[in-house]
Amino acid sequence: MxxxxxxxxxxxxxxxxxxxxxxxxxxxxxxxxxxxxxxxxxxxxxxxxxxxxxxxxxxxxxxxxxxxxxxxxxxxxxxxxxxxxxxxxxxxxxxxxxxxxxxxxxxxxxxxxxxxxxxxxxxxxxxxxxxxxxxxxxxxxxxxxxxxxxxxxxxxxxxxxxxxxxxxxxxxxxxxxxxxxxxxxxxxxxxxxxxxxxxxGGRKPEDGRINWRQPAQTIYNLIRAVAPPYPGAFTEIEGKRLVIARARLAPSEPLSGANLPLGLQIVDNTLFGLCGDGRAIAIHELQHEGRLISLAEFAQLTHT
CATH class of the missing domain: 3.40.50.170 (Formyl transferase, N-terminal domain)
Structure with missing residues (x-):
C-alpha cells in the first residue's frame, strides 16, 4: 500500500x-x-x-x-x-x-x-x-x-x-x-x-556579544554555539566589531604575567581572550567585516 x-x-x-x-x-x-x-x-x-x-x-x-x-x-x-x-x-x-x-x-x-x-x-x-x-x-x-x-x-x-x-x-x-x-x-x-x-526561543546576532567578565567555559560555549556560518560571537574594540570564528580553551592555569585587562590581548605573539575567572581562550581565527585578519592587522585595527 x-x-x-x-x-x-x-x-x-x-x-x-x-x-x-x-x-x-x-x-x-x-x-x-x-x-x-x-x-x-x-x-x-x-x-x-x-x-x-x-x-x-x-x-x-x-x-x-x-x-x-x-x-x-x-x-x-x-x-x-x-x-x-x-x-x-x-x-x-x-x-x-x-x-x-x-x-x-x-x-x-x-x-x-x-x-x-x-x-x-x-x-x-x-x-x-x-x-x-x-x-x-x-x-x-x-x-x-x-x-x-x-x-x-x-x-x-x-x-x-x-x-x-x-x-x-x-x-x-x-x-x-x-x-x-x-x-x-x-x-x-x-x-x-x-x-x-x-x-x-530564537536567537539574534546581538546575542553573540561576549561579556569577558564571564568564566572562560561559558564564553567558549558561546563561541562554539554561534561560530560561522552562524553570525558568530563578537567583541567590540574602538567601535570595531570583531568576530571570533575559531578558538580553543587555553590551559587551565592563568597566563603568566597576567595583570592584563579582560578581553582580547596579544601575549607571546598569540591572541588570547582573557576571561573573568582568570582563564583564557586562544583565538585561532578572528574576523573583521567578514574577513579573517592577522595579528598585525588586529594590532593596527585596535590602535587606529
Whole structure:
C-alpha cells in the first residue's frame, strides 16, 4: 500500500528527511517550503531544489495557516503530514487534514530544548549530548507524543555546525528506522513530559556579544554555539566589531604575567581572550567585516 504525504520542510534536515520518505516509497503529494531570505547566510541545501529534481508539486506560501494553504493540503488528500525544520507552527485545523497523523522532526532529545535553534542552545548550556526526536504535532510546540529518538554526542570542542551535521544524520536515521511502523500504524507513542524538559526561543546576532567578565567555559560555549556560518560571537574594540570564528580553551592555569585587562590581548605573539575567572581562550581565527585578519592587522585595527 502506498501512503500519501504532505511535507513541510526546509534546511538540511528537511532535505535529508524528504529523501528518506522518497526512498521508503512514500508518495509525496505536496511539498511546502520557504523562499530563501536574501539577508540570511544560506549554507544549507535546498528543499525546493530537491523537490524540483523529483518533480514534486511545491508551494512557498508567505503565511503558514492561510485558507489557500489549507485548500492545497486538503486537495493533496494526505494520509500523513510531516514537518522537517519548517519554520512556522501549523494550526490544529491544518494538522487534522492528515488521516493517519501529523509528525515533526525536532533537533533535540525532547522534552529538553523544545522551541527554536535547539542545537545552539544545547551547546550554550554545555550539554554533552543531544539528538533528533520524531513526535506527534499538537497545538503546542514540540509537545506531542514521542515516536522515536536518536542521540548524538557533543564533544568539548564541537561547533554548532559540527553538531548540526550529527543531528541531521540522527534525524535521517530516526525517520528511516521508525517509518515502517509509523506507516503500518504500529509506532509507539511515548510520553513527552514537558515538566522534565525546557523551552527556548530564537536567537539574534546581538546575542553573540561576549561579556569577558564571564568564566572562560561559558564564553567558549558561546563561541562554539554561534561560530560561522552562524553570525558568530563578537567583541567590540574602538567601535570595531570583531568576530571570533575559531578558538580553543587555553590551559587551565592563568597566563603568566597576567595583570592584563579582560578581553582580547596579544601575549607571546598569540591572541588570547582573557576571561573573568582568570582563564583564557586562544583565538585561532578572528574576523573583521567578514574577513579573517592577522595579528598585525588586529594590532593596527585596535590602535587606529
Amino acid at each position: 502506498t501512503f500519501r504525504a504532505v511535507v513541510f520542510a526546509y534546511h538540511q534536515v528537511g532535505v535529508r528527511c524528504l529523501q528518506v520518505l522518497l526512498a521508503r516509497g512514500v508518495e509525496v503529494a505536496l511539498v511546502v517550503t520557504h523562499h530563501d531570505n536574501p539577508a540570511e547566510n544560506i549554507w544549507f541545501d535546498s528543499v525546493a531544489a530537491l523537490a524540483a529534481e523529483h518533480r514534486l508539486p511545491t508551494i512557498m506560501p508567505t503565511e503558514a495557516n492561510s485558507s489557500e494553504l489549507s485548500a492545497a493540503v486538503r486537495a493533496a488528500n494526505p494520509d500523513f503530514i510531516f514537518s522537517f525544520y519548517y519554520r512556522h507552527m501549523l494550526s490544529p485545523e491544518l494538522l487534522a487534514l492528515a488521516r493517519h497523523g501529523a509528525f515533526n522532526m525536532h533537533g533535540s532529545l525532547l522534552p529538553k530544548y523544545r522551541g527554536r535553534v535547539p542545537v545552539n542552545w544545547a551547546i550554550l548550556h554545555g550539554e554533552t549530548e543531544t539528538g533528533a526526536t520524531l513526535h506527534e504535532m499538537t497545538a503546542k510546540p514540540d509537545a506531542g507524543a514521542i515516536v522515536a529518538q536518536t542521540a548524538v554526542p557533543i564533544l568539548p570542542d564541537d561547533t554548532a555546525t559540527q553538531v548540526f551535521d550529527k543531528v541531521t544524520v540522527a534525524a535521517e536515521q530516526t525517520l528511516w528506522n521508525s517509518l515502517p511502523a509509523l506507516l503500518s500504524g504500529k509506532a509507539p507513542r511515548l510520553p513527552n513530559i514537558l515538566a522534565n524538559g525546557s523551552y527556548f
